[in-house]
Structure formats: structure tokens, C-alpha cells
Amino acid sequence: MSNTERPKSSEEGKLRRWVSNLQLESWQLELLITGFSIFLLASGLEEFNSFNNRFQETKLINGANDVNPLINDSIKFILNTIPIGLKFFLINLLIHLLLRGFWIGIVGLSSVSSKIDFESLRFKGKFRRFIPENVKSLDELILYLDKISSVVFAYTFLLVFSIISVVIVFAIGLSAMGISVEYMMSPDSSGLAVGLSILMVIVVMFYFFMAILFFLDTLLFSYFKKSRWFSILYYPFYRFFSFISFAFIYRSIYYHLITNFQKKYIISFTLVLLVVVYSFRAAGQLNIDKYYPEYTDKSELMISEVFYDDSRMEEQYIRTASIPSKFVSNGFLELFIRYNPGNNAILKVICPDAYEMEYRPSVLIGFQEGMKADSIIEAMTNNEEYDKRLLASIECQTSMFEVYIDGQLQSDLDYSFKQHAAHQEKGYLTVIDVAQFGRGKHVIELKGLVASRTTVLREVTEKDLSMKTKAKISFWIE
Structure with a gap:
């Protein structure tokens, strides 16, 4: 044993x-x-x-x-x-x-x-x-x-x-x-x-x-x-x-x-x-600045460096919009408005035909187009129908924005799709002629369509949409 x-x-x-x-x-x-x-x-x-x-x-x-x-x-x-x-x-x-x-x-x-x-x-x-x-x-x-x-x-x-x-x-x-x-x-x-x-x-x-x-x-x-x-x-x-x-x-x-x-x-x-x-x-989180207001990007009395490409920190992302600098010297102002994926539900309502704009031809179509062009990429760029869809898409998507300078609505703005150099943020670029506004301080007010909070768990409808201020950006014309 x-x-x-x-x-x-x-x-x-x-x-x-x-x-x-x-x-x-x-x-x-x-x-x-x-x-x-x-x-x-x-x-x-x-x-x-x-x-x-x-x-x-x-x-x-x-x-x-x-x-x-x-x-x-x-x-x-x-x-x-x-x-x-x-x-x-x-x-x-x-x-x-x-x-x-x-x-x-x-x-x-x-x-x-x-x-x-x-x-x-x-x-x-x-x-x-x-x-x-x-x-x-x-x-x-x-x-x-x-x-x-x-x-x-x-x-x-x-x-x-x-x-x-x-x-x-x-x-x-x-x-x-x-x-x-x-x-x-x-x-x-x-x-x-x-x-x-x-x-x-x-x-x-x-x-x-x-x-x-x-x-x-x-x-x-x-x-x-x-x-x-x-x-x-x-x-x-x-x-x-x-x-x-x-x-x-x-x-x-x-x-x-x-x-x-x-x-x-x-x-x-x-x-x-x-x-x-x-x-x-x-x-x-201790706040000793009792007399200093909480920051908001919707007031012209507050300036945030995140709106300016030459001042924004490297790790910061563009949230709503940006311009190259606080100071404009050549009379033209570049305004970049970031595409916000959170607005997809809104775009689905106002721009149903602009959904999924990436061009993804099938293999058969690629070979058929390749018979007429040197490559599939060239066939994509030569597709006039796709260009028309792009134009209609950007016109519809940017209709959800309104741009004001010193309270004046800037109409007939020409937009282009752009990926920003900072972090490849996708968005829309427009160049505004600001020479008429004269020397000194001016304010860009960006408004956009916003859905009501009740749409969090249901589909958005046109009745849920309203135009609200998204950002105010100050700049100076030299």
C-alpha cells in the first residue's frame, strides 16, 4: 500500500x-x-x-x-x-x-x-x-x-x-x-x-x-x-x-x-x-478660471486653433470646417467643410441618389471598357455618366450647408470633393472671393442641417431636419 x-x-x-x-x-x-x-x-x-x-x-x-x-x-x-x-x-x-x-x-x-x-x-x-x-x-x-x-x-x-x-x-x-x-x-x-x-x-x-x-x-x-x-x-x-x-x-x-x-x-x-x-x-479637472467662459465653437468671440491649418496641433482632427490661416492676403479664402459620416442618415433623405458613390465596375465591364481605353483606371475617368453623378452628388450634398460671411449668405459657391492633407479627412472645398469685404476682421458662419434627437432609434424624415449653426470662424483680411 x-x-x-x-x-x-x-x-x-x-x-x-x-x-x-x-x-x-x-x-x-x-x-x-x-x-x-x-x-x-x-x-x-x-x-x-x-x-x-x-x-x-x-x-x-x-x-x-x-x-x-x-x-x-x-x-x-x-x-x-x-x-x-x-x-x-x-x-x-x-x-x-x-x-x-x-x-x-x-x-x-x-x-x-x-x-x-x-x-x-x-x-x-x-x-x-x-x-x-x-x-x-x-x-x-x-x-x-x-x-x-x-x-x-x-x-x-x-x-x-x-x-x-x-x-x-x-x-x-x-x-x-x-x-x-x-x-x-x-x-x-x-x-x-x-x-x-x-x-x-x-x-x-x-x-x-x-x-x-x-x-x-x-x-x-x-x-x-x-x-x-x-x-x-x-x-x-x-x-x-x-x-x-x-x-x-x-x-x-x-x-x-x-x-x-x-x-x-x-x-x-x-x-x-x-x-x-x-x-x-x-x-x-480643477477649474480655477471662474470668470473665463466655457469654450464653444459657435461664437465669434472665441477663437479655436483647430479651425486654422497653420495653427492646429498635429494630432487634432478637423471636426466641422477649417481655413488655411487667420489672415487672408490674396483676396481668396479656401473653406474646407468636413464630410461627417454622422450625417449619412440626413443625406439618405435629401440625396438618395448620391449613396455609395465609389465606382466599382465588375470584371466584365472592366475588360469591355479596356478594349477602348488603355486601362480600367482610364476607363473609370472617361465615364461621363459617373462624372454627371459626381456633379449631381456634390451639388446635393453641399445643399445641406449654408455659408455666411458677416451675416451675408454666400450663394452659388463652387464645391469640390477633397481629402485634407492633415489626416486625410474627407470633405468639400470651396474658394470664396472675399476682396469685397475690405480690410479687417470678418466672421464665417457655417450652418448645416441637423436631425432632431428623436431620430436616434428611427429613420430620419424631412420633417426632422432644421438648419442650425455648426461653427463660427474669424479671419482677417490684410
Whole structure:
């Protein structure tokens, strides 16, 4: 009997010794990972913010595609939460690095002397007893800091994975809600489809309710699992949310912490971390300019560098319009109006024939045209029908804009399609003769058709459209 169990015991002993050795040397791995992670986070956070802004500026614009706005918002929610998780991660790693640095300092000091000679200090009164009882020896402090540092390191990853779980679960819920509402609001939906959509909305609301309970159970140290009757009902939902939230990745860390450390310490550390993050955020948003107004690009009394090509920062995108400079010297002003994919729903109403203007000939048509021209590209440029469609398209698309200079409507403007040199923003270019306005300051007011907010989850109609000011740009004629 003992012979049959010996190999198993031997394997367990080897594993235990390997884990013990790994635990003794884990501080080196912790410092290595922490150092690299801090470097990558510090350098990568700005890069991610740049990517996030660029992606949302060009891809996640409500109304720009056939994707439901709530799904777009779900993706934005995920992308906007990532920097928050990264900041939590960075702060925790900095705390861990500080603790490990302190620990290494104590280890170095203990190599000189590991004892504290309280007798030589000659404390009197209550200090004679209080100080020796409450001051740890260097050996005790080394063990204590080693333990705390490892816990903080593990807690860092627990916190980050928990944030990811919350984001994933609520993004799935928002997407499902968006799909349900879209089908319910669709004019082509049958009575059965509407009924199923309403049922789906109810299911999604129940999903959110159970998701909140799932995360509350985590925050309350598995309180709901301890109830005899409620745990029976809660179990299938726990399994479901554990799967979609990837909770199985960090579950071992979670249960190890709540079973080996007092709840008050876990809560206290979490609250301190939240206060630190909130303090940094509040400090960044602190407004001491009480008498300076909030910026708006719809007032001629405010000037934004984003409107001027020679002043705009390299990473900034054109949002509405731009001109080359504040100063005009040759009597002609170039005005670039950005094509906003969010206006696709409006253009679909006023310019239904201008939809999908990219010329994509079939292979057969390409070869047929190639018999008459040197190449398919040449055949495309020689297509008179396509040119007529382009002309009709730009005339229709730019009809959604009105350009005023000093309150005077500029009619009969000649527009061309253009991709701006800054970030290849697509838009419309017109050149205005401003010599008649004379020397001094002048203001361009750009108005455009805007759909009412009630069209977020339904199709836009002509009754929903109204002309509103989009930007005011000041310039000076020399």
C-alpha cells in the first residue's frame, strides 16, 4: 500500500519544493514585471488615447453606418474604460514598486545589523514599554513587507480583470438592448416581431438586474452564495456570468484574498486606491478660471486653433470646417467643410441618389471598357455618366450647408470633393472671393442641417431636419 502511494507523494514533494523555491525568488519576477509594465503603461497610455480618438472620430460615429447607436456606444464604453483600467494598473504597480524598494532597503540594512537596541535609547515612562512592543524588528518587517508586496501585486491583476469583466458584461447588455429597441422601433416590424422585441427588452433588463447582483456578490465577499435558499436560484446565473465575464481567470486570486485576509484590510486598501485615483482625476479637472467662459465653437468671440491649418496641433482632427490661416492676403479664402459620416442618415433623405458613390465596375465591364481605353483606371475617368453623378452628388450634398460671411449668405459657391492633407479627412472645398469685404476682421458662419434627437432609434424624415449653426470662424483680411 505504501509502495503504491510513494510515487505520488514524491511528485507532490517535488511540486511543493518547486513552488517554495519559486515563492522565495518571486520578488525578482515581480520587480521585473513591474518595471516593464510601468514603462509600457507610461509610454503606451498616450498612444492608446491617440488611437482611441482616431478610431472614434472615423469609425464610431452614430448614424455613420447601419450599426445601432447603442452598439456603437457599447464599443465606445469599452474603449473609454480601458484607460481607467490602465491608470488603476499603473497606480497599483507604482505602489508595489515603492513597497518592494522599501523592502530591499530593509534587507540591505539588516545585513549590517538586524537588532534594535532599545536599552541604549533609555526611554522613560510609558515609552519604555510601548515602543519595543509596537516597533517590529527588521526581520519581522522584512517578512511583513514581502507578504504585503506580493498581495498588492496579485491584487493589481485582480482589480484589472474585474474592471474588464464589468465592461464586457455591460457592453453585451447594451448591445442586446440596442438590437431589441431597433427591431421594436422599425416601421417594417410585424406584430409578432414587436412582441418578441418587447420580450427581449424585458429579458435584457432582467440580465442587467442579475449582472448587478453578480458583481454585488463579488463586492460583498460572496454573500449571496451563503444563503441556503437564494443560492439555489442564484447558482445558474452565477455560472452564466462567470463564463461571459471570464471570472474563472481571476477567481483563485479572489477567493485566496477573501479567505486569508481580513475584510477590513481589503476594503481599506480599495478605498484608499479609489481616493487616490479620484484625487488625480479631480486635480486634473480643477477649474480655477471662474470668470473665463466655457469654450464653444459657435461664437465669434472665441477663437479655436483647430479651425486654422497653420495653427492646429498635429494630432487634432478637423471636426466641422477649417481655413488655411487667420489672415487672408490674396483676396481668396479656401473653406474646407468636413464630410461627417454622422450625417449619412440626413443625406439618405435629401440625396438618395448620391449613396455609395465609389465606382466599382465588375470584371466584365472592366475588360469591355479596356478594349477602348488603355486601362480600367482610364476607363473609370472617361465615364461621363459617373462624372454627371459626381456633379449631381456634390451639388446635393453641399445643399445641406449654408455659408455666411458677416451675416451675408454666400450663394452659388463652387464645391469640390477633397481629402485634407492633415489626416486625410474627407470633405468639400470651396474658394470664396472675399476682396469685397475690405480690410479687417470678418466672421464665417457655417450652418448645416441637423436631425432632431428623436431620430436616434428611427429613420430620419424631412420633417426632422432644421438648419442650425455648426461653427463660427474669424479671419482677417490684410
